[in-house]
Each structure stands twice: as structure tokens, then as C-alpha cells.
Amino acid sequence: MLLAPIIWALAVAIVYFFVAKTWWFPPPISQHGLDYDAQFNRTLVVVGIVFFLAQVALGYVIAKFRNDGGRATYSHGNNKMESVWTSATALLFLSLVLMGTKIWAGVHFDDAPPDAIPIEVMAKQFAWNFRYPGLDGKFGHTDLKLVNDSAGNPFGIDDKDPAGKDDIVSASLKIPAGKPIKLILHSRDVIHNFFVRELRMKQDIVPGMEIPLHFQTDPGAVGVYEVPCSELCGLGHFQMRTTMQVMSPADFDKWMQAAALAQK
């Protein structure tokens, strides 16, 4: 029968793609990223085996039990087998999800460390803006009515508030390597999504909500990483892209000083 070898060939081809890794994740740049990859690999091994065995078995019964004019076995099943595979699957699936719990907890249950650098993210159709509190460590007051993108004030920072004087606004995200970062995610119009592949992290940005997201890269993560919007936000969704530039702490401090002074 033609079908059995086709199913086997497809199963082998699919397994090959996951082993060859021609199209794959970029290397992670954080401990969370490493943990993520470990959980992915655990799941991949389990799922890969289940997938391969199921397809091979399907091909086998197709090849083996074709009609040869004889009579089929009469059987209504076997309760013992039912309970075996029910409990085996339940155990397997539930342990996988439990093993991933720590990774999820690290992102969402734990608070950002108190010394994390706060950065406010403002997403809008179809651009990103990032705000740093400047040298005083305080964000200035903002007002929706003062928002003016073309005048370089996408956050609507109130210049009457002294805390806002040295707030830095940037169209790309700049962070120091190896330091804890706390993003405060805001959208002013529709839902967007902040995603950095190398961080293995993603979070919707919802108007009307303030969603925190904290992470810390490896000290050696210096480089530029892409941030593509990952929640449908309208016709320019595919163009809504910025970068995350990871700098050495010294370079970051230098940039911050210069940028804060330039604001004043």
C-alpha cells in the first residue's frame, strides 16, 4: 500500500527538520533563555517520540492489516489497555506542564529586583517609544493632551514638572548588559506585543493597562536585537519594528548621561 511508506517518509522528514535545525532559534542571551531552551528540548524529545511512534504505528497497521479476503479479528477493545494509555498520557502531559512552571513563575510571579532599571514603553500604531527617568531617577508627569509625536514628545511629558526635565525618550530600547531591567508597558491605541527572540520573552501591551515585564541579560550579551510587534495592530503591523541595543554598563551610563544632559 502506498500510504504506509508515505506516512513513514513524512514522519522521518519532519523529525529530520527538528534534528537538522536549519531553521532554528537564535542563541539565548539570558538565564531565562537557557531555561526556556531546556524546557523546549525536553518537550521536543517527548513530543518527538510520541509523534514518531504514532506515525510509524499508523503506517504499520496500514501495511500489515490490508484486506486479503480473510476475516477481521472480532474485538470490542480492552479496558486494561484503555487505562494504561489514559494514565500514561495524563502523567506525561501533566509532568511536562509542571516542569515548565518555574520558567513561567520567574517571568510573572517574581517581582523585578528593587534595583532594576525602570523603562517605560509606549507602543502606538506603528511605532515604539521608550522613556528613561534620567539622572534624577524619577519619571515626570505626563498628560495625553501634551502628546506630540512630531515635536518629539510621544509620551506627553509635562515640561512644568521638574522631574520630567531630564526624562530621556528614545525610539529604540537601550539597556545595559547584565543588569536587571523593568519595562513598564503601555499602549495608547490598540493592542501591541513586545517580543525579543533572544530573550525568549513576549508580552501583550494593552491600552488601559500597565503591564510590567522584567528580565536580565547575560553580561556578555552586548549587541543589537530586533523587536517586531507580535500582536495584530493594524495595517502597519508588519512594519512596527524597533531594536533592543544591549550595551556594556559603562557605555550605557555614558549614553544616559549625554542624553539626559541634552534634554535639559
Add this chain to the structure above:
Amino acid sequence: MSSPHAAHAPQGFIRKYVFSLDHKVIGIQYYFLGLFSVLIGMSLSLLMRYHMVNPNVPVHWFAKLWPTAAAGGIMTPELYLSLMTMHGTIMVFFVLTTVPQSGFGNYFLPIQIGAEDMAFPVLNMMSFWTTFVALVVMVAAFFVQGGAPLAGWTAYPPLSAAGRITGPGEGLGQTLWIISIAIFCFASLMGAINFIATLVDLRCKGMTLMRMPLTCWTWLVTAILGLLGFAVLLAAGVLLILDREVGTSFFLPAGLLINDKIIAGHSGGSPLLWQHLFWFFGHPEVYIAILPGMGVTSQLLATFARKPIYGYKAMVYAILSIGFLGFLVWGHHMFMSGMNPYSAMAFATLTMCIGVPSAIKTFNWLGTLWGGKIHFTTAMLFALGFVSLFVTGGVSGIFLGQPALDLYFHDTYFVVGHFHMIMGVAAIFGMFGGTYFWFPKMFGRMMNETIGKIHFYLTFIGVYAIFTPMHMLGIVGNPRRYADFTNVEYLAPVINVHQFMTYAAYFTAGVQLLFLVNLFWSLWKGKRATENPWNCTTLEWGIPSPPPFDNFAGVHPVVHHGAYEYSLPGVKEDFIMQTDPNPVRTEA
């Protein structure tokens, strides 16, 4: 119970074929409505696949079709998004919901339980014509100012709620979309009530629940899912319309500044509320699409392996628990939404639980085939293909069901590959299987098996070629719903993968011409079908092909056996009709 079938069949063309009360005619009407819709949905996907890999190559006739949205023959991103929105909407609602349940279910549920018709024939007719109106309104969205909506089939607010200001298509197009969906909800609710009442009340003598074909079980559970799910979607749609047209704030929070304009007058709404309501419907909807396919697959595997269903009771309990758990897992669509992250743990655990009955079904399908004598008809090939696709599409859910792993995969092509594999093509394989299997009964003629088999093999390889690479793209981090990929640097190396998928899609779509030719040619020229060409046990195969107006020609069938008594030792034939009181035995 008196039904209109106690009287003679209507003779006029309108009452017989248009506003018919006959469940068989209504089933065929639903089938062809779905066929029309799937051709639109598939064409939209081909246009999308063209644009994704040739965003800047003009096509002469695009400009004729859309003078503004594709001026110069190049699609605008908003046109791409409106094709995407309509592809998803039409496929989910007017194909996946319509054909397996309302089409085949309408035709065969009453016959398989020995009833003359559905419990409420007028309601049945109304539900079809209401669905038809919903389709007309949906397609009309293409032709209004601004075009079809671009917010996706999930229509997340504020994108879908704030009106024209969020993008073209978000004006009248989005309004028509919501109205169409609301009408569709009404139609589905009418259908669901009818299915449940029919199955509960109209089973013939001897047709106990545990003797029903598994198809009937899946149609019942699907109807219950529809009743509970569409009611919630209808409510959500009404709230969305109110936000758009009346200025309420169910989904719109204060402080919106869209396209440089402050949106005043809204406060207190939550975009997440829509997501909860939508997915409370939307997840059961996945099972609405796939459950009837599981039923058909079970029926076909037993029939063509000549074996009883392995673990019939386990299959019934699996169907019931999928239906029940299906309402408890909607939050797994929202892991990244900003909802309480602790609830993600509950949704993830329940999601893994729903994988268990799905695995049970797969094991029992393999058990059914084990020791069988498989007849490789086209229908059987599609059922076997269903099992393969169900496994492939199912296992990727084990990645996505984990919130930790969803941190990367959410809204990537990994998700697109996953749901197309399982709720898209696996469900469609169920429909193809059902078509090749029941066509002789519905139209009294056989379909061509040679063309059918070629159609199967090419489609089977084709869908794997389209949807497997999507998983790899997801691993690369390719976001979904992108009009093109030229703006993200890391996607440059995978453009050739997209190119391959586009060719695979052209190929697979082209192959479907074989099916269409086979279908329409066989309608008029196919070999005459006998009463029971497959030697199948269920009630529809004990009456003429096609069945008379009242199905059983005035006889009240009595059922003596379970649905899948194949190859019983000591019985001459290798199948026992459910209605056969005294199967002929072999000489002892």
C-alpha cells in the same frame, strides 16, 4: 409525533429544493453553501500567499479587482489584512462549522437514529436561510467603503471597536462583519436546539444511546458546544456593536489616543473582556470544527477495517470529556494577554487534561485498525489521513499549551501551523472522507475511486508541504499576520521557506479541481449506487440510495445491535445491520 412527512412530499420546485423542510435537502444546501465558502476562503489564502512572497510584484488584474486597495496591481497591507480576516472568518464559520455539523449532521443524524426528520423542520429551514443571510452580509463587507475588516477573525478591540480611525475596513466593513457573525450565531443556536431535541426525542425503538454510531455522539456534543458557545459570542457581538455605534465602554478604556486623535467619552472598558468572551466561544469552536470529523473517522475506520470500534465506551467518554473540558481551557489563547498570570497555570493544566481524551481517541483508532482487513477506498484513505494529521497537529499543542513555551511561540507561525494542521486540514479530511463515503447515499451515484485516490494522495502530501514548514518558521520567530517580511532582518533567510509554502499552496489548491470535477461529474454520470455499497451497518445503509422523502417509507425501524458489529464469528456476512433481527449464521 406528527411531522410534515406524514403528508406527501412537496412537488413544487420552491418547496422541494429552495424553502424545503426536508432535513436531507437542507443538509445538501448546507453542504453546497460550505463548498461555495471554501472556494472563496481558499482563493483568499492563495492571494495572501502570493502577496507574502511577492509584495512588490504587480499583478494586472489585482488593480482591476481593487482599483484603490491594489492600485497599480500591488496590494496594500490593509488589503492583505482584510483577505486574512475574511479567510479566517469564512473558513471557521461558513466551512468548518457548517459542513461537518449542519451539512452531514442534518442529512444523516435523523436517518442514523431512525427518525423521519429533524424534530423541528421549520426551524431547520430557518436556520439554513439565516446562515445564508449571514454569508451574504459577510461577503458584502468586501464591497463597502474601506473594504473588509482587518482585525482578524478574532476581532480584538480596540482595533475592532474604535471605528474607521484604527484603519480602513474598520468602518462599515467591521460593522457588517459583526452583524454577520451575530446572524450566524442565531442560525447556529436554532440548529443546535434542533439537533439536541432530535437526538434526545426521536431515536427509534432499540436505539439506545450506547448503540448510536459515534457520528451521532459527536453531532450531539457539537450541538451542545454550539448552544453554549454561540450564545456567548452573540452577546459579545452585541456589546461590540454598542461600543462602536452607541458609545458604550465595554471594551474601550479611557485615555485612548488613536491616529493623533484623543478618543473621548470612553472609560472603564477592558479589551481583555472581549478576549475572554470570544475565546469562551472560540475554544469550543475548535471542537465544533473537529468533533464531527472524529465521528466520521471512527465510522470509516470501523467500516473499512471490518472491525467493531475499539473501546466504543472509551470513545464516547472521550467525546464527552472533550466537550466538557473544551469550556475550561479558553485562557490558553490568552497567556500573553496580560491576564492574571496565576490563572495561566490553571488553564495550562486543564489544557494538558484535554490532550488526554484526544490521545485516547488516537489509541482507539489504532486499536480499531489492529487485526482488521482494511479496504482502501478513497473514504478510508481520508480517514487514515485524518488520523495522521490529527496526531501531527495535536502534538504541537503540547508546546503551545505550556505558558512557559508560549512566551516565544505565541502569535508566531508555529501557532498558524498548529491550528491549520488540526482544525483546518484534519477537519477538512473528515469532510472529504464523509463526502466520498456518503455521496452514494445522498445522490444515488458512486464517485470515481481512481480520481478520488489521486486526489487523496496529492492533497495529503500537499497539506504537509504547506503546514509543516510553518512550525519551523515559528521556531525562527516569524510573527503571524504580517503582510510581508521585508522589514524584519532576521526573516530574510526564511523568505525561501515562504516561497516553498506558496508553491505548495498553489499545487494543493490546483489538486482540488480533481475533487470538484469528480463531484459534479459523478452527480450526473457516476455509476448507480446500490443500497449498501460499503457493506456498512448503520441505518442509512438499509434504505434506498437516495432515501425516500420520509427516509424509511412509512416503516418504523427497530434497532437490535450496536453500531459497529463487524466480523462477528458465527455470522455469515462480515457485518450485521443494526436493524437485522436475525443475522444469517454460518452452518455450525
